[in-house]
Amino acid sequence: MSDHATSTATETFVAHRNLLFTVAYEMLGSAADAEDVLQETWLRWVRVDLGQVSDRRAYLVRITTRQALNRLRTIKRRREAYVGPWLPEPLLTAPDVAEDVVLAESVSMALMLVLETLSPTERAVFVLREVFDVGYDEIAEAVGRSPAAVRQIAHRARRHIDARRPRSVVSASATRAVLESFRQALETRDLRRLLDVLAPEVVVVSDGGGIKQAALRPVIGAEKVIRFLAGGLGRTDATVTAGPAVVNGGPGLVFRLDGEIDGVMVVRVEDALITGMYYVRNPEKLTRVATETPLTR
Numbered sequence: 001m002s003d004h005a006t007s008t009a010t011e012t013f014v015a016h017r018n019l020l021f022t023v024a025y026e027m028l029g030s031a032a033d034a035e036d037v038l039q040e041t042w043l044r045w046v047r048v049d050l051g052q053v054s055d056r057r058a059y060l061v062r063i064t065t066r067q068a069l070n071r072l073r074t075i076k077r078r079r080e081a082y083v084g085p086w087l088p089e090p091l092l093t094a095p096d097v098a099e100d101v102v103l104a105e106s107v108s109m110a111l112m113l114v115l116e117t118l119s120p121t122e123r124a125v126f127v128l129r130e131v132f133d134v135g136y137d138e139i140a141e142a143v144g145r146s147p148a149a150v151r152q153i154a155h156r157a158r159r160h161i162d163a164r165r166p167r168s169v170v171s172a173s174a175t176r177a178v179l180e181s182f183r184q185a186l187e188t189r190d191l192r193r194l195l196d197v198l199a200p201e202v203v204v205v206s207d208g209g210g211i212k213q214a215a216l217r218p219v220i221g222a223e224k225v226i227r228f229l230a231g232g233l234g235r236t237d238a239t240v241t242a243g244p245a246v247v248n249g250g251p252g253l254v255f256r257l258d259g260e261i262d263g264v265m266v267v268r269v270e271d272a273l274i275t276g277m278y279y280v281r282n283p284e285k286l287t288r289v290a291t292e293t294p295l296t297r
Contacts, residue, residue, distance in 0.1 A: 003134045004010045005034070007048065008050060009045055009046050009048070009050060012045075012050075012056045012060070013042055013045055013060065013181070016056075016057055016061075017038065017294050018059050018295075019057075019061070019132070020038055020039055020041060020060055020061065020064045021034050021198065021295075022103075022107070022295065023061060023064050023065065023066055023127060023128070023132065024037040024038060024067075024068045024112040024266065025091070025107070025295070026104065026106060026107060026112070026115065026126055026127045026131065027065070027068040027069070027120075027123055028071060028072055028075065028125055028284075029089065029112050029115070029116065030075070030088070030089045031089045031091060031287075032089065032284070032285075032287070033071055033075060034068075034213070036069050036071065037064060037067045037071055038064070040067045041060065041063045041064045041067055042172060043064050044067075045059075045060060045063060045255040047095050051110065052204035053193070053240075056102075058134075058138050058141075061132075061134065061138070061142065062129070062142040062280055063246050064143060065124050065142035066143075066144075066165065067190070068124070069120050069121070069143065071122055071252075072120045072123070073120055076120070076190065078083045082209065082210075083208070083209060083210030083211070083216075084206070084208060084210065084214055084215070084216045084217075085205045085207055085214075085215075085216075085217070085218065086116075086207060086208035087107055087109065087113070087204065087205060087278055087280050087284055087285075088109060088112040088113070088248070088265065089280070089285040089288070090247050090248060090252070090266065090280050090285065090286070090288075090289060091107065091110070091247065091248055091288060091289075091294070091295045092245055092246065092247060092288065092293065092294040092295065093107070093246045093247060093248060093249050093250075093294060093295050094246075094291055094294040094295060095246070095292075096296060097134055097249055097295055098295060101184070102130075102131060103249070104132065104249030104250065105249065106127070106130070106152055106249075107130040107248050107249045108248050108249050108250060108266075109247075109248050109266045110165070110166050110268055110278075111161075111165055111166075111275065111293070112248070114164045114165055114260050117160070117164065118157055118160060118161075121143050121145070121153060122156065122157040122160070123155055123157070124139075124142065124143050125143060125150055125154050125157055126141055126154065126157040126158065126161060127134065128142065129150075129154045130154075130158065130161075132250065136150050136154070139154075142167070153232075155245070163187075166268060170269045170270065172250060173253055174269060174270045175250060175267065176244065176251045176270065177272075178267070178269050178272060178274060179244065179251050179252075179253060179267060180244075181193070181196065181197045182194065182197050182253075182267070183242040183244070183253060185197070186229070186233070186240065186242055187240060187241060187242060189233055189240075191226050191229060191230050191233075192226075194222070194225075194226050194229070194265050195222060197272075197273060197274055198222040198225060198226070198273060198274050199222065199273040199274060199275045200221065201220065201221060201222075202220075202221070202222055202225050202273075202274055202275055202277065203218050203219070203220050203275070203276050204219040204220075204225050204228060204276075204277040204279065205218050205276075205277070205278050205279070206219075206278075206279040206280075207279070207280045207281060207282050207285070208281045208282055209281075209282030209284060209285070211281075211282055211283060211284065212262075212281035212282060212283065213232075213235075213281075214279070214282075215228060222282065225277070236257060237257075238257035238258040239257070239258055240255065240257060240258045241255070241259075242254070242255050242256075242265075243256070245264075245289075247264055247289075248266055250266060250278055251266075251267075252264060252265060252266040253265045253266075254289060261286055261289060262281060263279055263280055263281040263286070263291050264279070264280050264286065264289055265278065265279045265280075266278050267275060
Protein backbone atom coordinates (compact mmCIF):
# COMPACT_ATOMS: atom_id res chain seq x y z
CA MET A 1 0.00 0.00 0.00
CA SER A 2 1.35 3.45 -0.95
CA ASP A 3 1.94 6.18 1.62
CA HIS A 4 -1.10 8.06 0.32
CA ALA A 5 -3.30 4.97 0.55
CA THR A 6 -2.02 4.24 4.07
CA SER A 7 -2.77 7.82 5.09
CA THR A 8 -6.29 7.57 3.68
CA ALA A 9 -6.86 4.23 5.43
CA THR A 10 -5.65 5.73 8.71
CA GLU A 11 -7.86 8.81 8.42
CA THR A 12 -10.91 6.67 7.66
CA PHE A 13 -10.20 4.29 10.54
CA VAL A 14 -9.67 7.13 13.03
CA ALA A 15 -12.86 8.85 11.87
CA HIS A 16 -14.91 5.74 12.66
CA ARG A 17 -12.92 4.42 15.61
CA ASN A 18 -15.43 5.41 18.31
CA LEU A 19 -18.24 3.72 16.39
CA LEU A 20 -16.19 0.55 15.89
CA PHE A 21 -15.15 0.45 19.55
CA THR A 22 -18.77 0.81 20.70
CA VAL A 23 -19.94 -1.96 18.36
CA ALA A 24 -17.21 -4.27 19.67
CA TYR A 25 -17.80 -3.31 23.31
CA GLU A 26 -21.55 -3.90 23.12
CA MET A 27 -20.92 -7.30 21.56
CA LEU A 28 -18.24 -8.30 24.08
CA GLY A 29 -18.88 -6.39 27.31
CA SER A 30 -15.15 -5.85 27.65
CA ALA A 31 -13.20 -2.75 26.68
CA ALA A 32 -9.94 -4.72 26.68
CA ASP A 33 -11.36 -7.27 24.23
CA ALA A 34 -12.91 -4.47 22.16
CA GLU A 35 -9.50 -2.83 21.84
CA ASP A 36 -8.03 -6.15 20.68
CA VAL A 37 -10.79 -6.43 18.08
CA LEU A 38 -9.99 -2.93 16.82
CA GLN A 39 -6.34 -3.88 16.47
CA GLU A 40 -7.33 -6.94 14.42
CA THR A 41 -9.70 -4.79 12.37
CA TRP A 42 -6.93 -2.29 11.63
CA LEU A 43 -4.52 -5.02 10.50
CA ARG A 44 -7.11 -6.26 8.01
CA TRP A 45 -8.19 -2.78 6.95
CA VAL A 46 -4.72 -1.66 5.86
CA ARG A 47 -4.55 -4.62 3.46
CA VAL A 48 -7.80 -3.66 1.72
CA ASP A 49 -7.76 -2.07 -1.74
CA LEU A 50 -9.77 1.07 -0.92
CA GLY A 51 -10.46 1.66 -4.59
CA GLN A 52 -12.76 -1.37 -4.48
CA VAL A 53 -14.67 -0.21 -1.36
CA SER A 54 -17.81 1.85 -2.05
CA ASP A 55 -18.84 2.34 1.61
CA ARG A 56 -15.84 2.46 3.92
CA ARG A 57 -17.86 2.82 7.13
CA ALA A 58 -19.91 -0.26 6.29
CA TYR A 59 -16.79 -2.21 5.38
CA LEU A 60 -15.12 -1.34 8.70
CA VAL A 61 -18.25 -2.26 10.65
CA ARG A 62 -18.33 -5.59 8.80
CA ILE A 63 -14.70 -6.38 9.68
CA THR A 64 -15.24 -5.35 13.31
CA THR A 65 -18.40 -7.43 13.65
CA ARG A 66 -16.75 -10.54 12.24
CA GLN A 67 -13.73 -10.18 14.52
CA ALA A 68 -15.98 -9.53 17.52
CA LEU A 69 -18.04 -12.63 16.72
CA ASN A 70 -14.89 -14.74 16.59
CA ARG A 71 -13.72 -13.37 19.93
CA LEU A 72 -17.17 -13.66 21.53
CA ARG A 73 -17.30 -17.37 20.85
CA THR A 74 -13.90 -17.73 22.49
CA ILE A 75 -14.53 -15.63 25.60
CA LYS A 76 -17.85 -17.34 26.29
CA ARG A 77 -15.82 -20.43 27.21
CA ARG A 78 -13.54 -18.27 29.37
CA ARG A 79 -16.50 -16.80 31.24
CA GLU A 80 -17.81 -20.24 32.11
CA ALA A 81 -14.75 -20.61 34.38
CA TYR A 82 -15.03 -17.08 35.82
CA VAL A 83 -14.95 -16.88 39.63
CA GLY A 84 -18.24 -15.44 40.93
CA PRO A 85 -20.65 -13.24 38.96
CA TRP A 86 -19.38 -11.72 35.73
CA LEU A 87 -20.20 -8.06 35.05
CA PRO A 88 -19.35 -5.98 31.97
CA GLU A 89 -16.27 -3.79 32.18
CA PRO A 90 -17.45 -0.35 33.36
CA LEU A 91 -16.85 2.62 31.10
CA LEU A 92 -16.79 6.27 31.95
CA THR A 93 -19.17 7.94 29.54
CA ALA A 94 -18.80 11.30 27.82
CA PRO A 95 -21.79 13.70 27.92
CA ASP A 96 -22.58 13.17 24.22
CA VAL A 97 -23.22 9.47 24.87
CA ALA A 98 -25.29 10.10 28.01
CA GLU A 99 -27.49 12.53 26.03
CA ASP A 100 -28.19 9.92 23.33
CA VAL A 101 -31.01 7.96 25.00
CA VAL A 102 -30.76 4.89 22.74
CA LEU A 103 -26.98 4.66 22.92
CA ALA A 104 -26.89 5.34 26.68
CA GLU A 105 -29.39 2.55 27.35
CA SER A 106 -27.54 0.17 25.03
CA VAL A 107 -24.33 0.45 27.08
CA SER A 108 -26.12 0.43 30.46
CA MET A 109 -25.02 -2.32 32.82
CA ALA A 110 -28.56 -3.70 33.05
CA LEU A 111 -29.02 -4.06 29.28
CA MET A 112 -25.47 -5.32 28.75
CA LEU A 113 -26.30 -8.19 31.12
CA VAL A 114 -29.45 -8.95 29.13
CA LEU A 115 -27.37 -9.01 25.93
CA GLU A 116 -25.32 -11.78 27.54
CA THR A 117 -28.36 -14.06 27.24
CA LEU A 118 -28.37 -13.84 23.42
CA SER A 119 -26.42 -16.07 21.08
CA PRO A 120 -23.37 -14.41 19.46
CA THR A 121 -25.17 -13.91 16.13
CA GLU A 122 -28.35 -12.61 17.81
CA ARG A 123 -26.27 -10.16 19.81
CA ALA A 124 -24.46 -8.88 16.74
CA VAL A 125 -27.71 -8.43 14.83
CA PHE A 126 -29.45 -6.70 17.75
CA VAL A 127 -26.59 -4.26 18.35
CA LEU A 128 -26.17 -3.35 14.69
CA ARG A 129 -29.88 -3.02 13.97
CA GLU A 130 -31.37 -1.60 17.16
CA VAL A 131 -28.52 0.62 18.33
CA PHE A 132 -26.84 1.73 15.12
CA ASP A 133 -29.73 1.32 12.64
CA VAL A 134 -27.61 -0.68 10.20
CA GLY A 135 -29.57 -2.02 7.21
CA TYR A 136 -30.47 -5.71 6.97
CA ASP A 137 -28.41 -6.25 3.82
CA GLU A 138 -25.36 -4.73 5.50
CA ILE A 139 -25.85 -6.84 8.62
CA ALA A 140 -26.23 -9.94 6.47
CA GLU A 141 -22.81 -9.29 4.97
CA ALA A 142 -21.32 -8.87 8.45
CA VAL A 143 -22.74 -12.03 10.04
CA GLY A 144 -22.74 -14.31 7.00
CA ARG A 145 -26.51 -14.83 6.79
CA SER A 146 -29.16 -13.94 4.23
CA PRO A 147 -31.11 -10.69 4.67
CA ALA A 148 -34.28 -12.73 5.25
CA ALA A 149 -32.59 -14.74 7.98
CA VAL A 150 -31.25 -11.54 9.56
CA ARG A 151 -34.77 -10.10 9.71
CA GLN A 152 -35.94 -13.20 11.57
CA ILE A 153 -32.96 -13.10 13.94
CA ALA A 154 -33.55 -9.39 14.61
CA HIS A 155 -37.21 -10.03 15.42
CA ARG A 156 -36.35 -12.92 17.75
CA ALA A 157 -33.59 -10.97 19.50
CA ARG A 158 -35.78 -7.87 19.93
CA ARG A 159 -38.58 -9.94 21.46
CA HIS A 160 -36.09 -11.65 23.80
CA ILE A 161 -34.61 -8.33 24.94
CA ASP A 162 -37.96 -6.59 25.33
CA ALA A 163 -39.12 -9.34 27.67
CA ARG A 164 -36.09 -8.87 29.93
CA ARG A 165 -35.03 -5.22 29.75
CA PRO A 166 -35.74 -2.96 32.75
CA ARG A 167 -39.20 -1.45 32.38
CA SER A 168 -39.17 1.74 34.40
CA VAL A 169 -37.23 4.74 33.18
CA VAL A 170 -35.91 7.06 35.88
CA SER A 171 -34.34 10.39 35.05
CA ALA A 172 -30.61 10.83 35.54
CA SER A 173 -31.29 13.61 38.05
CA ALA A 174 -33.49 11.31 40.17
CA THR A 175 -30.82 8.62 40.10
CA ARG A 176 -28.14 11.13 41.08
CA ALA A 177 -30.23 12.26 44.07
CA VAL A 178 -30.59 8.69 45.33
CA LEU A 179 -26.90 8.01 44.72
CA GLU A 180 -25.93 11.11 46.70
CA SER A 181 -27.87 9.88 49.74
CA PHE A 182 -26.29 6.46 49.31
CA ARG A 183 -22.81 8.00 49.02
CA GLN A 184 -23.21 10.10 52.15
CA ALA A 185 -24.38 7.09 54.17
CA LEU A 186 -21.36 5.06 53.08
CA GLU A 187 -18.75 7.77 53.59
CA THR A 188 -20.06 8.56 57.08
CA ARG A 189 -20.51 4.82 57.75
CA ASP A 190 -24.08 5.52 58.88
CA LEU A 191 -25.38 2.41 57.17
CA ARG A 192 -28.82 2.45 58.77
CA ARG A 193 -29.56 5.49 56.60
CA LEU A 194 -29.34 3.16 53.63
CA LEU A 195 -32.78 1.83 54.52
CA ASP A 196 -34.10 5.16 53.24
CA VAL A 197 -32.78 4.51 49.72
CA LEU A 198 -32.74 0.71 49.37
CA ALA A 199 -35.78 -1.17 48.08
CA PRO A 200 -36.77 -4.11 50.33
CA GLU A 201 -35.76 -6.64 47.64
CA VAL A 202 -32.66 -4.80 46.38
CA VAL A 203 -30.08 -7.04 44.70
CA VAL A 204 -26.31 -6.51 44.77
CA VAL A 205 -24.12 -8.20 42.16
CA SER A 206 -20.39 -7.81 42.79
CA ASP A 207 -17.53 -8.83 40.50
CA GLY A 208 -14.09 -9.42 41.95
CA GLY A 209 -12.99 -11.93 39.33
CA GLY A 210 -11.30 -14.06 42.00
CA ILE A 211 -8.76 -11.25 42.47
CA LYS A 212 -10.62 -8.94 44.86
CA GLN A 213 -13.08 -10.06 47.53
CA ALA A 214 -16.67 -10.08 46.32
CA ALA A 215 -19.84 -12.06 46.94
CA LEU A 216 -19.84 -15.29 44.95
CA ARG A 217 -23.58 -14.97 44.35
CA PRO A 218 -26.04 -12.07 44.33
CA VAL A 219 -26.97 -10.57 47.72
CA ILE A 220 -30.74 -10.09 47.99
CA GLY A 221 -32.72 -7.98 50.46
CA ALA A 222 -32.04 -4.63 52.12
CA GLU A 223 -30.92 -6.04 55.49
CA LYS A 224 -28.54 -8.53 53.87
CA VAL A 225 -27.16 -5.83 51.59
CA ILE A 226 -26.49 -3.55 54.57
CA ARG A 227 -24.68 -6.38 56.38
CA PHE A 228 -22.68 -7.07 53.21
CA LEU A 229 -21.65 -3.42 52.92
CA ALA A 230 -20.91 -3.18 56.64
CA GLY A 231 -18.69 -6.24 56.39
CA GLY A 232 -16.70 -4.65 53.57
CA LEU A 233 -16.26 -1.36 55.42
CA GLY A 234 -15.37 -3.18 58.62
CA ARG A 235 -12.42 -4.89 56.97
CA THR A 236 -10.63 -1.64 56.16
CA ASP A 237 -9.32 1.30 58.15
CA ALA A 238 -8.77 3.25 54.94
CA THR A 239 -10.65 6.43 54.12
CA VAL A 240 -13.50 5.48 51.81
CA THR A 241 -14.66 8.00 49.23
CA ALA A 242 -17.25 7.61 46.48
CA GLY A 243 -17.00 10.12 43.67
CA PRO A 244 -19.88 10.67 41.26
CA ALA A 245 -19.23 9.79 37.62
CA VAL A 246 -21.17 9.02 34.45
CA VAL A 247 -20.70 5.27 33.97
CA ASN A 248 -22.15 3.22 31.11
CA GLY A 249 -24.48 6.01 30.12
CA GLY A 250 -25.84 6.86 33.57
CA PRO A 251 -24.95 8.10 37.05
CA GLY A 252 -22.48 5.95 38.99
CA LEU A 253 -19.87 6.05 41.72
CA VAL A 254 -16.12 5.47 41.65
CA PHE A 255 -14.97 4.14 45.02
CA ARG A 256 -11.50 4.86 46.36
CA LEU A 257 -9.67 3.61 49.44
CA ASP A 258 -7.10 6.19 50.58
CA GLY A 259 -7.25 7.65 47.08
CA GLU A 260 -6.72 4.37 45.19
CA ILE A 261 -9.55 3.08 42.98
CA ASP A 262 -11.26 0.10 44.58
CA GLY A 263 -14.28 -0.30 42.33
CA VAL A 264 -17.06 1.19 40.26
CA MET A 265 -20.76 0.97 41.05
CA VAL A 266 -23.83 1.65 38.99
CA VAL A 267 -27.37 1.29 40.28
CA ARG A 268 -30.88 0.68 39.02
CA VAL A 269 -33.46 3.00 40.57
CA GLU A 270 -37.22 2.52 40.60
CA ASP A 271 -39.70 4.70 42.51
CA ALA A 272 -36.85 6.64 44.16
CA LEU A 273 -35.33 3.47 45.63
CA ILE A 274 -32.29 1.44 44.60
CA THR A 275 -33.47 -1.95 43.30
CA GLY A 276 -30.19 -3.13 41.79
CA MET A 277 -26.51 -2.47 42.44
CA TYR A 278 -23.65 -3.60 40.20
CA TYR A 279 -20.21 -3.30 41.78
CA VAL A 280 -17.08 -4.10 39.77
CA ARG A 281 -13.89 -4.61 41.84
CA ASN A 282 -11.89 -6.78 39.47
CA PRO A 283 -8.81 -4.57 38.85
CA GLU A 284 -8.43 -5.98 35.33
CA LYS A 285 -11.73 -4.24 34.48
CA LEU A 286 -10.86 -0.86 35.96
CA THR A 287 -8.03 0.24 33.66
CA ARG A 288 -10.08 2.66 31.54
CA VAL A 289 -11.67 4.16 34.63
CA ALA A 290 -8.26 4.57 36.28
CA THR A 291 -6.91 6.32 33.18
CA GLU A 292 -10.13 8.37 32.88
CA THR A 293 -10.68 7.24 29.29
CA PRO A 294 -14.34 8.00 28.43
CA LEU A 295 -16.56 6.36 25.83
CA THR A 296 -17.52 8.95 23.20
CA ARG A 297 -19.73 8.90 20.14
